[in-house]
Amino acid sequence: MSVTFTLRLEQLDGTQAALAGGKGASLGELVHAGVRVPPAFVLLRQAFDTFMSEADPKGDVAAWVESLDAGERHVSDTARDITDLLSDAPLPAEVESALLAAFDELGASRVSVRSSATCEDGTAAAWAGQLDTYLNVDRENLVAKVRACWMSIFRGPALAYGAAHGYGAGEFGVAVVVQQMVPSEVSGIGFSVHPVTQEPELGLIEACFGQGEAIVSGAIAPDQYVVELKARRIVQNERGQQQKGLFLEADAQEPVWRDLGARGGEPKLDDDRVLEYAALLEQIEAHYGHPVDTEWALSDGVFHLLQARPITTLAAEYQETIIDDAEPWAPMVRRPLTLFEASLVGHWMDVDHMGRDFGVHVDRYLAVQDAAGMLNLYGSVPQFEAAIAGMKRIEIEERDRMLQFLRHAHEVYEDGFARVEGGEPFADLEEACDYFMEVGRNTTGLPVWALFAVEALQVEDPEVVELAEGLRARSLYTPIAHRMVDPLVVEKARALGFSKPERAPELTTWSEMTEGGLDLPTFERRLERLEAGDRLIYQVTESGETVRFVAETEYLLMRLAGQRQVVPPDDPDRVSGQAAWPGVHRGRARVILSSDPAGYTVDDGDVLVSIQSNPGLMPLLRHAGAIVTDDGGIACHAGIICRELKIPTIIGTGRATSTIRDGDLVEVDATHQVVRILERASDAQ
Numbered sequence: 001m002s003v004t005f006t007l008r009l010e011q012l013d014g015t016q017a018a019l020a021g022g023k024g025a026s027l028g029e030l031v032h033a034g035v036r037v038p039p040a041f042v043l044l045r046q047a048f049d050t051f052m053s054e055a056d057p058k059g060d061v062a063a064w065v066e067s068l069d070a071g072e073r074h075v076s077d078t079a080r081d082i083t084d085l086l087s088d089a090p091l092p093a094e095v096e097s098a099l100l101a102a103f104d105e106l107g108a109s110r111v112s113v114r115s116s117a118t119c120e121d122g123t124a125a126a127w128a129g130q131l132d133t134y135l136n137v138d139r140e141n142l143v144a145k146v147r148a149c150w151m152s153i154f155r156g157p158a159l160a161y162g163a164a165h166g167y168g169a170g171e172f173g174v175a176v177v178v179q180q181m182v183p184s185e186v187s188g189i190g191f192s193v194h195p196v197t198q199e200p201e202l203g204l205i206e207a208c209f210g211q212g213e214a215i216v217s218g219a220i221a222p223d224q225y226v227v228e229l230k231a232r233r234i235v236q237n238e239r240g241q242q243q244k245g246l247f248l249e250a251d252a253q254e255p256v257w258r259d260l261g262a263r264g265g266e267p268k269l270d271d272d273r274v275l276e277y278a279a280l281l282e283q284i285e286a287h288y289g290h291p292v293d294t295e296w297a298l299s300d301g302v303f304h305l306l307q308a309r310p311i312t313t314l315a316a317e318y319q320e321t322i323i324d325d326a327e328p329w330a331p332m333v334r335r336p337l338t339l340f341e342a343s344l345v346g347h348w349m350d351v352d353h354m355g356r357d358f359g360v361h362v363d364r365y366l367a368v369q370d371a372a373g374m375l376n377l378y379g380s381v382p383q384f385e386a387a388i389a390g391m392k393r394i395e396i397e398e399r400d401r402m403l404q405f406l407r408h409a410h411e412v413y414e415d416g417f418a419r420v421e422g423g424e425p426f427a428d429l430e431e432a433c434d435y436f437m438e439v440g441r442n443t444t445g446l447p448v449w450a451l452f453a454v455e456a457l458q459v460e461d462p463e464v465v466e467l468a469e470g471l472r473a474r475s476l477y478t479p480i481a482h483r484m485v486d487p488l489v490v491e492k493a494r495a496l497g498f499s500k501p502e503r504a505p506e507l508t509t510w511s512e513m514t515e516g517g518l519d520l521p522t523f524e525r526r527l528e529r530l531e532a533g534d535r536l537i538y539q540v541t542e543s544g545e546t547v548r549f550v551a552e553t554e555y556l557l558m559r560l561a562g563q564r565q566v567v568p569p570d571d572p573d574r575v576s577g578q579a580a581w582p583g584v585h586r587g588r589a590r591v592i593l594s595s596d597p598a599g600y601t602v603d604d605g606d607v608l609v610s611i612q613s614n615p616g617l618m619p620l621l622r623h624a625g626a627i628v629t630d631d632g633g634i635a636c637h638a639g640i641i642c643r644e645l646k647i648p649t650i651i652g653t654g655r656a657t658s659t660i661r662d663g664d665l666v667e668v669d670a671t672h673q674v675v676r677i678l679e680r681a682s683d684a685q
Contacts, residue, residue: 005047005098009040014288019044021116021175026308033287035280035305040111040179041102045118047095048150048174055089061154068159075160075619082154096143099178103142108180110248113137115149118173131158131174135211135255136181136248149176156597160619182304183248184297186268187212188222192229192281193291195311195643196579198318198555200291203229203281207268210245211255212295212306218612218631220244221652223268227278234274241265269298277303284308313581313643315552322550324541329366329378329560332448337375339536339547340489341481342367343509345377346540348437354445358405359390364542368553368560369535370671371583371646376557391453395464402450406467409442416443416476420483429488433510436485440477447471489513498523506530509538509545554582554646557671573677575628575653575660579670583648585626586678591662592617607668607675609660621645626668628656628675650675 012020012028020028024042031037052061061082067073091099103111115131132152134145152158153174188207193200206215206222214220220243226236242264246255269277277296280303285292291314295307323329337345346365354360364380379387394402416439426432447468454461454468486505492513493504497520507526512518529549530536537548537556558579590606597619602608608624610617612631621627627642627649642649648670650656656675660666663681 003046003050003094004044005050005095006041006043006102009037009042012042018118018173019046019175021045021118021173021177022309023114023116023307024175024177025116027177027179027306029288030284030305030308033284033308035284036302037305038180038182039106039108040177041106042116043095043099043102043146043176043178045173045175047092047098047176050092050095051089051150054092055086060085065154065159075156078159079154079156083151086151086154091143091147099142099146100139103139103178106178106180110136110138110181111142112177112179112181113142113145113149114177114179115152116175116177117153118175133213135213136252138253141253142178146176146178150174156619158618160622179306181248182297182299182306184211184299185209186298187215188268188296189215190277190281190294190296191291191311192285192294193311193314193318194226195293195313196555196582197558198314199559200319201228201230202235203227203278205269205274205277205281208240208242208245209260209264209268210247210258212297213255214242214244214246216295218629218651221631221654225269225274227274229278229282232275232278234271239265239267242268273298280305315550315555317550317552318555322537322548323366323368323556323560324364324539326541327364327383328381330381330384331560332377332379334370334374334376335478336373337367337377337478338481338486338505339367339538340486340505340508340510340513341477342375342377342538343511343540343545344433344436344481344485345440345477346538346545347433347510348440349379349445354387354441354449357441358446358449359394360387360445360449361390362387363540365540367536367538368557369537370553370557371535371648372585374584375536375538376560378560387449388452388456391449392457395450395453395457395459395461399461399464402464403467405442405446406450406464406471409446409471410467412439412442413471413474413476416480417474420476420479423483426484426488429485429492430514432485432488433514436477436480439480443471443474443476493523496520496523500527503527503530506536509547511545552646554671558582561671572659575650575656575675575677576673577628577650577653577656577675579673580627580649580651581643581647582671583626583646584667584669584671585648586665586667587625589628589660589662589664589666589681590620590624591657591660592620593657607666609656611657621647626670627651628653628660628666628668630654630656630658 009028009031012025013032014025014029017025020042027037064078064081068078113134117131132149137145186207186209191204194202194204205225208214208220208222215222221240223240224238225234227234242260244257245260247258248255291311292308293311297304297306349362362379362383364383366378367375369375450464450468454464489505490501494501498504507523508518534549534551535553537550539546587605587607589609590602591609592600593611597617602620602623604623605625607626608620609628612629624647627647629651630653648668650668650670650673661681664677665679667676667678
């Protein structure tokens, strides 16, 4: 029985990834979606399997990859052994014949040859940039490029990526898309949901001059357009300073880089074109039934779709209204607090405590836990502004009262310090919490608001500032909470029969414990979510307090920060860029100026700093705690990979490798899109 080795795109659809690979099946589905796709055919997985059965009749490759997936072999050894075995193996004659016949039928003088792994572009893993693509290929070089695409799944980075995502040997297979080249004037990508902030109503479009490989390789900083899709409204437009572009040349085997000069700073798309592509994004998402990540080329004034795949990094709850946004939230502090401690902070800021003494009325309060386990605390912006206005009034009209408050706060601190050091116990949890709130509002809340007031007034008041800063520098609420309050919470949880009472402060609030609002089943359900790695969101609004555990919070923190793009500041100890995946990580910098990982090592938790987010660095990315690059946009290959691995990543800084030195201690705060150099390597020696 004859075997079919090739099919045209119109003969394929999204259900045939096992046959045509993720890319081939998706391109077939795009044809059925009614959008313009350059003509193409797919060399199916049967061709790859036929090659493997002839080149590796004993099945050594499958056994080696299975051992790698199980952690029994090293990536570099596996890649070397596979290359040695397969390097001289020819394409089977029947496969080569079918390939060339399909090329002749396509009628294109030049094509792109694109790997299409049968395990890529799914909902769990994109395999972005791990397998090879070749552009501007003619008939003479077609067979060699197809063979190179097959072999690319066995290179070190791809093997490392597959091992990281748990793919066994039997799941590896490569189809190849052979597609008519489109001489792109402008190219780019488009997400139907913003991939970082995950705002479902917003799409993201990136654009560059020339071929889109310049974007996905991370080699340039593209233009970015954030678009409200249904409203057809551009809400943000950031111009990339593209220094070079990748263009087709009639006599070149591959596209060539050209310097763009001043042209690189010009807009890549006008507003009408941006909104035209936004409409296509909405159409494609509606056809697929899920958010999509697309690639496109603009040629002769027409958009050509080159790819559509699921966005693999969206949180399960990204469409849900998790945070009450009836009023905007203002960031306050980020602290290592438990849920119980956070609920106490909310109470000592309310009208009965801060409001009674200082006129600060804050009864809308939010705490969001990040990947590092820290709680990010927020207050209501209108209440925040009203509180500052109240403290400004005291500073202007009753300065002696302000000084009296601050001096009394120092007395409260001294008493609290003595009590903590002496280990003086409380009669019960209620007494401990009352004392905690007294200390908190005086030694933490008051000085913060006083400093806000002085800063807002832009006045010189060294006495107020000295008293307030003296309190801020010596926080008491953490030792009181940890040493004197939490043990009483644990004791009360043990009396309830809770299975792990030592975890109780992470799972319950002040009002629940003091007003009897928490039952044992709720305790146990929350513990189950906590131990599954979920993160806490605690809110106090007009309707009361809510406690929720969710799978991810980084995108929510990005939304709250209002961060999608920033301009790098001129600061020798700070580097800013764009978050490809949010979060905060502190570690030693490992500066790598090559796209080849050979000869480099990255220890677990190091911060990988590179020129580009190149997928060839995948063996090192698996160990990195964070990534920082000079170049790249949100859609670059490793930007996608870092979102899958959930590694805090800042891209497009323009100067990370020239500012950060190997061995520097750095803090990558991707939520606020800044890298802080905390300690220079030379200073630590």
